[in-house]
Amino acid sequence: MSWTWFHKLASPPHAYRILGSMAPWFGWASLALILLATWWGLVKAPADYQQGDGFRILYVHAPSAWMSMFTYVVMAVAAGVGLVWRIKLAHAAAAACAPIGASFTFLALATGSIWGKPMWGTWWVWDARLTSELLLLFLYLGYMALRASFDDPQRADRASAVLALVGVINVPIIHYSVNWWSTLHQPASVTKFDKPSIDLAMLIPLFLMIAGFQLYFGWAVSRRLRGEILRRERNANWLKEAT
Amino acid sequence: MTAVRTPTLAAAKLVFQRDMTLAWRRWDEVAQPLMFYVVVTTMFPLATTPDLSALREIGGGVVWVAALLASLLALEALFRADVEDGTTEQWVLSGQPLGYLLLAKVAAHWVLTGLPLVIMSPIVGTGLGLPTSVWGVLMASLLLGTGTLSILGGIGAALTVGVRRGSVLLSLLVLPLAMPLLIFGSRAVSMQMDGDSPAGPLQLLAAIFFMALSLGPIAMSAAIRISVEN
Numbered sequence: 047m048s049w050t051w052f053h054k055l056a057s058p059p060h061a062y063r064i065l066g067s068m069a070p071w072f073g074w075a076s077l078a079l080i081l082l083a084t085w086w087g088l089v090k091a092p093a094d095y096q097q098g099d100g101f102r103i104l105y106v107h108a109p110s111a112w113m114s115m116f117t118y119v120v121m122a123v124a125a126g127v128g129l130v131w132r133i134k135l136a137h138a139a140a141a142a143c144a145p146i147g148a149s150f151t152f153l154a155l156a157t158g159s160i161w162g163k164p165m166w167g168t169w170w171v172w173d174a175r176l177t178s179e180l181l182l183l184f185l186y187l188g189y190m191a192l193r194a195s196f197d198d199p200q201r202a203d204r205a206s207a208v209l210a211l212v213g214v215i216n217v218p219i220i221h222y223s224v225n226w227w228s229t230l231h232q233p234a235s236v237t238k239f240d241k242p243s244i245d246l247a248m249l250i251p252l253f254l255m256i257a258g259f260q261l262y263f264g265w266a267v268s269r270r271l272r273g274e275i276l277r278r279e280r281n282a283n284w285l286k287e288a289t
Numbered sequence: 290m291t292a293v294r295t296p297t298l299a300a301a302k303l304v305f306q307r308d309m310t311l312a313w314r315r316w317d318e319v320a321q322p323l324m325f326y327v328v329v330t331t332m333f334p335l336a337t338t339p340d341l342s343a344l345r346e347i348g349g350g351v352v353w354v355a356a357l358l359a360s361l362l363a364l365e366a367l368f369r370a371d372v373e374d375g376t377t378e379q380w381v382l383s384g385q386p387l388g389y390l391l392l393a394k395v396a397a398h399w400v401l402t403g404l405p406l407v408i409m410s411p412i413v414g415t416g417l418g419l420p421t422s423v424w425g426v427l428m429a430s431l432l433l434g435t436g437t438l439s440i441l442g443g444i445g446a447a448l449t450v451g452v453r454r455g456s457v458l459l460s461l462l463v464l465p466l467a468m469p470l471l472i473f474g475s476r477a478v479s480m481q482m483d484g485d486s487p488a489g490p491l492q493l494l495a496a497i498f499f500m501a502l503s504l505g506p507i508a509m510s511a512a513i514r515i516s517v518e519n
Contacts, residue, residue: 181465181468184464184465185465185466187461188458188461191458191461191462192449192452195449195454195455195458196452201451201515201516205448205512205516208444208448208508208511208512208515209448209462211508212441212444212466212508216466219469219497220465220466220468220469223468223469223472223493224468224472227472
């Protein structure tokens with residue numbers, strides 16, 4: 047089996063072209079799915095017997111929380127690939143992921159807080175998942191701060207890649223330590239989010255929304271990665287020929 | 290010419306001894322984190338309440354937070370002088386496993402900043418109303434915690450060595466990673482105070498320490514190579 051197609055992916059001009067042609071597909075598909083899931087979740091899904099219509103913010107909260115962790119793993123994998131095989135494009139992909147992941151994390155925190163106000167009566171509860179999300183946001187911000195503090199892009203790439211890898215080893219430790227900390231401190235009232243069985247009618251729009259968020263991530267990464275390539279290759283000849 | 294390589298352990302010992310000698314000659318710099326530690330813990334009774342029984346509730350956590358902050362203080366300059374005068378470059382070229390040499394340096398740093406914090410903690414803890422029965426757990430948890438923190442901080446210091454105004458950045462990078470230490474450490478203290486066995490959190494702290502000890506040098510040497518190679 048020939049691996050040329052794979053190696054070609056690491057070439058900036060080729061990747062630039064492929065990403066350009068893929069981005070609209072991701073974009074329109076994600077828009078369609080998110081609109082469908084929004085209608086399904088807000089209109090068609092039944093109201094929760096306990097939380098009423100308030101639970102519907104779940105359709106934004108849960109997918110963003112899921113995407114915030116997914117993006118961190120993608121970022122760490124890209125950083126690791128860039129560090130081991132010295133592929134500049136992988137570093138560029140990691141750089142493109144960070145702000146998207148931080149935005150998802152922020153969205154998860156904000157929606158969690160808004161959800162918390164009617165359900166818990168306060169804007170913020172030191173709930174395990176909210177706390178892990180907060181720490182994840184700190185990890186993203188640290189990564190972005192480290193990347194921004196180097197003048198030399200190659201050093202920024204490799205230093206932040208080491209940080210991303212250290213971070214991804216730590217994420218499970220942080221997650222479980224916060225869980226353990228929270229179960230010792232929290233009353234059990236919080237577990238109403240942990241309902242073992244969620245009705246299928248509520249679940250379908252959630253899955254649709256997650257799929258829509260994944261596609262949105264594909265669109266956003268494609269766009270950002272193209273931007274990164276433009277910035278990094280601004281003196282390259284292929285770019286002058288292309289424009 | 291066949292060069293005879295110094296055994297790795299001997300080389301690491303030399304690095305350790307050199308740092309201890311340097312620190313001995315500038316002992317005032319070594320004392321600063323310790324002073325910071327005491328000053329920070331003094332702020333809590335002043336900011337909240339002088340009531341010892343109320344302070345006891347948060348005492349373990351306060352000692353832990355202050356120790357984390359104090360041991361971060363001295364970390365920023367850990368590798369800077371050596372990178373600037375070319376010492377680290379020689380280490381990279383020496384053929385010795387870089388991770389061991391850096392670990393020796395971190396060990397010296399821990400003896401100079403982490404260990405004094407551990408020894409000082411019963412005194413500071415007493416000021417916050419912690420009973421003598423928790424001294425052992427407090428010191429054991431800090432012993433494991435500051436050790437891990439020195440390694441984590443070593444990674445952070447190696448990453449930020451070439452960065453302007455690295456100290457704030459270093460705290461931003463290392464503190465989120467140190468949260469599990471804080472959770473387990475202060476939890477062990479409060480469990481002991483409530484009469485429960487603190488073995489669980491202490492064992493978790495030990496597990497994290499050994500993981501940092503085995504994986505940390507790899508990350509540190511990768512980070513130092515990035516700083517030196519350019």
